[in-house]
Amino acid sequence: KMQKQAFFKIKEKKDKGFEFENIVPIPYVKWTDYHDEVLIRFSPEIIPYLVNLKKNFTQHALSDIAELNSKYSIILYRWLSMNYNQYEHYSVKGGRREEQVESYRNPSISIRELREMTDTIKEYSRFQSFENRVLKNAVVEITQHTSFNVSYEKVKKGRSIDSIVFHIAKKPVAKNEYYKQEEQDPVYLENKADREVKQQALFTEAMQSPYTKLLGEKWLINVADMQNISTMTGLAEKVYPLYDELKEARGLKGVETHLSYVASKQEGYSKRNVVKYLKTAIEGYLPTVALQDLEQPERANYKKPKPRTLEEVAKDFLPEYENITTETEKEELRQIKAEIDKKLRGEVSQKSH
Structure with missing residues (x-):
């Protein structure tokens, strides 16, 4: 699907005007019916854009794109993902005013720009046709098949539609399909109440922890992770106690140094389970710290404060x-x-x- 439908139109401002490139990113795919290897060859012209995906906030889930059938859906999904990724980034890292951050979650685009982006300048001349064929179908398909819920509103200038404001929200995690049966069980309800109290305490502890701030600064967790109760309670329960051990030996600066190293090594790694990823990293590092303290006693507990009189x-x-x-x-x-x-x-x- 990506080979048949993916298409990049690059518009770059130069000294004398604009330079345009049209790129089909995947010109060649080869596979067999007797083993699982697939050869995918990317065009060399697209490589500079691919290697800069993270920097330019245009990463998105390939599994989401694979579910989209319309080229307009793919084009619009990529643009919406780029904006929402910036919303998540600046919500954690700062560097933008509050209204700017919100504008990434509710991005606006002129009809002219939208037509250029979808290559429909000469097609669907009436807005009603453009909306039905391009806009509505794309929004419905994106909402049905990706991790985004998307809606839009039309902004008029005079009698004409001048621009579109999109509203993007991440879908919540689906409930267990047996939850209704479980919630009728008294034992389940009692245990559920205990779990919720413990979970809320761990979540609060995690949100107040300096480690959460460090993880956000290092891009090891994002806003979606911070809003995920399971992720944050997992960090508080399984990862942060290990960071306490490292802090005892090397101080908070030592924890920050470790996280900087982990962040530098995560390029290209799809961290489906951030808790497991961070736990594995610190479990691998703590024995090294202990060995260093045995070989160089002067390093041990160098950050530990002296008892006060x-x-x-x-x-x-x-x-x-x-x-x-x-x-x-x-x-x-x-x-x-x-x-x-x-x-x-x-x-x-x-x-x-």
């Missing part, structure tokens, strides 16, 4: 007299300081013995 603690939470406004507060402070002085004298006395 009672005097140091007292200085942190006891204000100075000049900051106290009432005599009652001053008297309370004198009593607290007197008690601490006694304990400090005892501490000094014990040290001398």
Whole structure:
């Protein structure tokens, strides 16, 4: 399907004007009926665009495209994916104003640009025909066969339709088909309530964890992952305790260094299970850390803070007299300081013995 339908129209601004390229990306496919090997040859002209997919936010699921029958559906799906990928990226990484981020989830395109993108400048001259043949069919097919729910609204300028605003949302995970039968079972309901309480606690813990922020900064998780309760509870339960071990040995900076390395190695890896992927990575690294600490004891726990003396603690939470406004507060402070002085004298006395 991709070989027969995929088509790229490249428009690039140059010094004197625009340069255009039309590329059929897959000119050759070969397979047999006696083994599972398939040879797919890409045209060399498309390779620079393929290797920059991640950088240019045009990654999308090939399994989704395989379900689309119309070339207009494929073209529109790619454009919608590019926008939604930017929405997910900037929602985590920042760098865009809130209204800009939302515009990626609700992208707008002029009718002229949409016709150029779908190569229908000279076809379906009446908007009604264009909408029925190109727009409506593509939106219905994308909603039925991909991970997106898509709708649109028409924006008028005068009497004519000037542009289209699309609204994109990720589909929720499908429910277990037996959920109705299960929810009638009292034992299931009781266990379900316990699971939900534990799950909510783990989810809250994960969202508040500094590790979640680090994973987002390294592009190891995205907004969809953060909204997935199963993913976040899995991280809190199976991965973050291992990060605590690494933090104990190398500090938070050590965890960040490890995640930077993991991020650099994930290129080309389709992480279907992010929890398993990250858990495997840290489980493989912790033995190395332990071995380094045995061979170089000076590295062990180098980030671990030294125990603080009672005097140091007292200085942190006891204000100075000049900051106290009432005599009652001053008297309370004198009593607290007197008690601490006694304990400090005892501490000094014990040290001398």
